[in-house]
Amino acid sequence: MNILNLIKVSLKAVANNKMRSFLSMLGIIIGVSGVIVMMALGQGSKESMRQELSTMGTNLLTIRPGADFRGGVRQDPSAMQTLKMADYERIMREKKFVTKVSPEVTSSGQAIYGNNNTTTTIYGESPEYIDIRLWTIEEGVCFNEEDIKKASKKVLIGATVVKELFGDGVDPIGKTIRFKSIPMTVIGVLKAKGYNNWGMDQDNVMIAPYTTVMKRVAAQTWFSSIICSAVTEELSDAAIEELTQILRDNHKIKGDAIDDFNIRSQAEMMETMTSTLDTFKTFLLFAASIALVVAGIGIMNIMLVSVTERTKEIGLRMAVGATGPVISLQFLIESVVISITGGLFGILIGCLLSAFLLPVLGLPSSVPLDSVCISFLICVFIGMFFGYLPAQKAANMDPIEAIRHE
Amino acid sequence: MADDNRKVVIELQNVKRYFQVGSETVKALRGVSFKIYEGEFVTIQGTSGSGKSTLLNQLGCLDTPTSGEYFLDGISVRTMSKTQRAHLRNQKIGFVFQNYNLLAKTTAVENVELPLMYNSKFNAQQRREAAVKALQAVGLGDRLEHKSNEMSGGQMQRVAIARALVNNPAVLLADEATGNLDTRTSFEMLVLFQELYRQGHTIIFVTHNPEIAEYASRNINLRDGKIREDTINTNIKSAAEALAALPIPQDD
Numbered sequence: 001m002n003i004l005n006l007i008k009v010s011l012k013a014v015a016n017n018k019m020r021s022f023l024s025m026l027g028i029i030i031g032v033s034g035v036i037v038m039m040a041l042g043q044g045s046k047e048s049m050r051q052e053l054s055t056m057g058t059n060l061l062t063i064r065p066g067a068d069f070r071g072g073v074r075q076d077p078s079a080m081q082t083l084k085m086a087d088y089e090r091i092m093r094e095k096k097f098v099t100k101v102s103p104e105v106t107s108s109g110q111a112i113y114g115n116n117n118t119t120t121t122i123y124g125e126s127p128e129y130i131d132i133r134l135w136t137i138e139e140g141v142c143f144n145e146e147d148i149k150k151a152s153k154k155v156l157i158g159a160t161v162v163k164e165l166f167g168d169g170v171d172p173i174g175k176t177i178r179f180k181s182i183p184m185t186v187i188g189v190l191k192a193k194g195y196n197n198w199g200m201d202q203d204n205v206m207i208a209p210y211t212t213v214m215k216r217v218a219a220q221t222w223f224s225s226i227i228c229s230a231v232t233e234e235l236s237d238a239a240i241e242e243l244t245q246i247l248r249d250n251h252k253i254k255g256d257a258i259d260d261f262n263i264r265s266q267a268e269m270m271e272t273m274t275s276t277l278d279t280f281k282t283f284l285l286f287a288a289s290i291a292l293v294v295a296g297i298g299i300m301n302i303m304l305v306s307v308t309e310r311t312k313e314i315g316l317r318m319a320v321g322a323t324g325p326v327i328s329l330q331f332l333i334e335s336v337v338i339s340i341t342g343g344l345f346g347i348l349i350g351c352l353l354s355a356f357l358l359p360v361l362g363l364p365s366s367v368p369l370d371s372v373c374i375s376f377l378i379c380v381f382i383g384m385f386f387g388y389l390p391a392q393k394a395a396n397m398d399p400i401e402a403i404r405h406e
Numbered sequence: 407m408a409d410d411n412r413k414v415v416i417e418l419q420n421v422k423r424y425f426q427v428g429s430e431t432v433k434a435l436r437g438v439s440f441k442i443y444e445g446e447f448v449t450i451q452g453t454s455g456s457g458k459s460t461l462l463n464q465l466g467c468l469d470t471p472t473s474g475e476y477f478l479d480g481i482s483v484r485t486m487s488k489t490q491r492a493h494l495r496n497q498k499i500g501f502v503f504q505n506y507n508l509l510a511k512t513t514a515v516e517n518v519e520l521p522l523m524y525n526s527k528f529n530a531q532q533r534r535e536a537a538v539k540a541l542q543a544v545g546l547g548d549r550l551e552h553k554s555n556e557m558s559g560g561q562m563q564r565v566a567i568a569r570a571l572v573n574n575p576a577v578l579l580a581d582e583a584t585g586n587l588d589t590r591t592s593f594e595m596l597v598l599f600q601e602l603y604r605q606g607h608t609i610i611f612v613t614h615n616p617e618i619a620e621y622a623s624r625n626i627n628l629r630d631g632k633i634r635e636d637t638i639n640t641n642i643k644s645a646a647e648a649l650a651a652l653p654i655p656q657d658d
Contacts, residue, residue: 321524403503
C-alpha cells in the first residue's frame with residue numbers, strides 16, 4: 001500500500017466535492033483567522049505601548065493619589081486629594097535618587113482667541129516638566145520660578161492649539177488667549193509630537209505654572225499627580241522607596257496601614273499594561289480554542305455524513321482490494337487535508353486582515369509568526385483527532401452490505 | 407470430458423453458508439460443489455432466494471464459508487483474514503456490477519486505474535498504460551478522459567469491464583451485468599463477453615435471466631441453496647448474430 005497513492009486518492013476525493021469540502025473547512029478558516037488577527041492585535045498593542053512608554057522617558061515615576069487600584073476599584077473623591085504642597089516641598093528638599101520633579105494639576109475647557117475657540121487641556125506643571133516629558137520649545141521661552149511664585153498668567157501652547165486658535169501666518173507669542181475666561185499670555189510654542197499610538201493628539205495641550213492652574217483655573221489645593229524622573233532607570237526602585245518613605249511620613253501613615261497614594265515606574269506601568277494585555281490575550285485564545293474545537297466537531301460531523309453517503313464507493317474500493325486500514329487512512333488524510341487547507345486559508349485571511357486593520361487602529365503592523373506555526377500544527381491535530389471516528393466507521397463497513405447499499 | 411488436463415481456477419467443496427438472523431439460522435448455501443476450469447464462460451442462474459448472491463460473495467472472496475472449502479487458483483480462502491482476502495481480490499478477481507459502480511466525477515482512465523492504486527507493484531506510468539490498454543480492449547480508446555457522468559449506460563459498463571480486466575484477474579465475476587441496460591445494449595455487452603471468452607478469459611456471470619445461459623459455455627442452476635443443474639452448453643448462440651437480428655427501434 002503506497003502512501004503517496006493514498007494521498008492522491010484523498011486529494012481527489014476532497015477536490016471532487018468542492019462545496020462540501022469548503023463548508024467543512026469554514027469553521028477552521030474563521031477560527032484560525034480570528035486567532036491570527038487577535039494575536040497580531042495583541043502583539044501590535046504591546047509593541048505600540050512599548051514605543052509609547054519609551055518616548056516618555058525610561059526613568060519616569062508617577063505619583064498618584066489614592067491607594068493602588070490595580071484591582072480596578074474606584075476611590076471616593078476625598079481619597080484623590082491626598083497629594084499636597086507639603087509633599088512636593090519635602091520631596092524637593094530631601095530627594096537623592098530623584099532628579100527632576102513636577103507637581104501636576106490639570107483642567108479641561110475652552111480656549112478662546114478672537115473668533116476662534118477650541119477645547120483643550122491645561123497642564124499646571126513646574127518648569128522641569130518640559131525636560132521630564134521630553135518636550136521641545138520651538139519658539140519662545142518657558143516660564144520660570146518667578147512665574148511659579150507669582151502664579152503668572154503665562155502659558156505654553158501645543159501645535160494643535162496654535163492651529164485652532166491662530167491658523168497659519170500668525171505668531172502666537174505675546175498674544176493673549178482666554179482659558180475658562182482667564183486671560184493668559186502665550187510665551188512659547190511647543191514642537192509638535194503628533195498622535196500617539198493610542199490615537200490621542202499629544203499637541204492639544206497648554207502648559208502653565210502649576211500655581212496658576214491651582215489658584216486661578218481649577219481652584220484646588222491638591223495635585224492630580226507628581227511626576228518625577230529617577231536618577232537612572234536602574235535606581236527607579238530606590239527612588240520609589242525614597243518617595244514612599246517621604247510621603248508616608250508626611251501623611252502620617254504608620255505600620256501596616258496602606259499608602260493613600262501609589263507610585264508607578266515606567267517598567268511597572270509597562271508590566272501592568274502588558275499583563276492586562278496578556279490576560280486578555282489568554283482569554284481570547286481560550287475563546288478561539290473553543291471555536292476551533294467547534295470547527296473540528298463540524299468537520300467530524302460532515303465527514304460522518306460523507307462516509308454514509310459514500311458507502312457504495314467504500315464497498316467498491318474494498319471489493320477491488322482496499323483493506324480496512326487503507327480505507328481508514330484515506331478518510332483520515334481527507335480530514336487532515338480539509339483541516340490544513342482551512343488553516344492555510346485562515347492564516348492568509350488573518351494576515352491580510354491584520355495588515356489592513358492594524359494601521360487603521362494606529363498600531364505598528366506585526367506578523368505573529370509563532371501564532372502562524374502553532375495554528376498550523378493545531379489544524380493538523382484537529383484533522384487527525386476529529387477525522388478518527390469517521391475513518392473508523394468507514395473501515396469497519398462490511399463490503400458486501402456496502403456494495404449493495406442504496 | 408477430459409478435464410484432468412485443464413487448469414482448475416475455482417473449486418468449491420461442499421460449501422455451506424449459514425446466517426444467524428436473531429434466533430433463526432438462514433441456510434443460504436446448503437452444500438455446493440463444483441469446479442470451474444480456465445477459459446470457461448459460466449452462468450450461475452437462479453431466482454431470488456436461491457442463494458446466488460451468497461454464492462457470488464463466496465466466489466468473490468467477500469465472504470468465507472461456514473464450512474466446506476473454496477480454492478481460488480489453488481489458494482484456500484476459508485481460513486483467510488479480511489486483509490488477506492482483500493489482497494486476493496485485488497490480484498485475482500475482477501468485479502462487474504449491475505449498476506457499474508464507477509467513481510463519480512472521475513474519468514474513465516482513473517476509474518480503470520482504481521484497482522492498481524491498491525497494488526504497490528505498479529507505478530503511475532505503468533498504471534496509466536495498463537488502464538489505457540484495458541479501455542482500448544473494450545472499445546473505449548477514444549473516451550479515455552470522459553467523466554462517468556458523460557457516458558451512456560453501455561459505455562459505463564464497458565469501463566467497469568475494463569476495470570475488472572486491468573489487474574489481469576484469474577476470473578471475471580459479473581453480477582447481473584446487463585440488468586440495467588436496454589435490450590440492444592445488453593446484447594452489445596454479451597458480444598463483448600463472448601469476445602473475452604474467445605480470448606481465453608474465465609468468466610462467471612450470475613443472473614436470474616435464463617436467456618443469457620444460451621450465450622455461455624456452461625450453466626449452473628441454483629435453487630434453495632443447492633445446485634439443481636450443471637450443464638455444458640453444446641450449442642452456444644452468437645450474441646453478434648442476435649444483435650444484428652434485433653429489430654431497429656422505430657419511433658411510434
